[in-house]
Amino acid sequence: MTSFTIIGTGNMGTAIGGILQDGGFDVRLVTHGETGKGPIGDVVVLAVPYSAVSSVLRAYAGHLDGKVVVDITNPIDVETFDSLVVPADSSSAAQIQRRLPSSTVLKAFNTTFAPTLKSKEVGGRPPTVLVAGDDDAAKGRLIEAVRAGGVDALDAGSLARARELEAMGFLQQALAAGEKVGWDGGFAVVR
Numbered sequence: 001m002t003s004f005t006i007i008g009t010g011n012m013g014t015a016i017g018g019i020l021q022d023g024g025f026d027v028r029l030v031t032h033g034e035t036g037k038g039p040i041g042d043v044v045v046l047a048v049p050y051s052a053v054s055s056v057l058r059a060y061a062g063h064l065d066g067k068v069v070v071d072i073t074n075p076i077d078v079e080t081f082d083s084l085v086v087p088a089d090s091s092s093a094a095q096i097q098r099r100l101p102s103s104t105v106l107k108a109f110n111t112t113f114a115p116t117l118k119s120k121e122v123g124g125r126p127p128t129v130l131v132a133g134d135d136d137a138a139k140g141r142l143i144e145a146v147r148a149g150g151v152d153a154l155d156a157g158s159l160a161r162a163r164e165l166e167a168m169g170f171l172q173q174a175l176a177a178g179e180k181v182g183w184d185g186g187f188a189v190v191r
């Protein structure tokens with residue numbers, strides 16, 4: 001069975017860890033102080049601010065080869081809250097994939113607010129975790145794991161779609177910061 005290591009024990013790390021544990025998976029949550037230490041599972045979730053990703057990748061240098069690395073970040077400019085800090089033709093996930101050529105990078109969880117992942121509900125239905133990546137098998141395993149934990153998940157396409165997911169995440173956060181939607185609301189996917 002797939003084992004998960006979640007780097008970051010904040011709102012998203014604990015929410016994602018809870019879903020995967022509910023799905024019956026082996027999950028290890030890694031605190032800030034433990035980062036870079038201890039064993040890592042088949043799938044590593046980067047549940048840290050975008051600004052911390054570089055130092056986390058440095059801390060695990062060489063140890064992420066062959067692993068699936070899940071980028072959940074919304075790389076928002078925290079000075080202005082008015083743009084993303086990655087180039088418009090790229091994404092945080094694409095940058096991480098370039099930095100980790102021997103890992104399989106997926107983008108996921110960035111369009112679902114933590115409270116909706118904790119309650120497993122948005123607008124009266126299960127939230128849908130959108131997953132983008134170039135490796136169909138890795139994507140399929142993550143989607144199945146999330147569904148097993150009681151939240152819906154959908155294949156959003158290749159890793160190139162991370163750019164659109166990050167734009168969605170940014171817009172959703174702007175709507176919530178502007179008090180137009182609640183932090184327990186946001187975008188839902190209706191099929």
Ligand SMILES: NC(=O)c1ccc[n+]([C@@H]2O[C@H](COP(=O)([O-])OP(=O)(O)OC[C@H]3O[C@@H](n4cnc5c(N)ncnc54)[C@H](OP(=O)(O)O)[C@@H]3O)[C@@H](O)[C@H]2O)c1
Nearest residue numbers: 008009010011012032047048049050052073074110113114
């Ligand atoms: N919150 C949401 O609803 C939401 C939704 C979609 C995507 N996201 C994305 O999810 C990520 C995490 O957000 P969050 O809301 O969970 O943040 P959070 O509650 O602030 O948690 C962040 C976690 O990262 C750890 N951390 C910070 N810097 C680190 C470093 N250099 N090395 C190792 N660990 C470090 C923190 O540890 P310490 O507190 O001990 O420093 C904490 O455990 C962000 O990239 C955000 O854009 C969040």
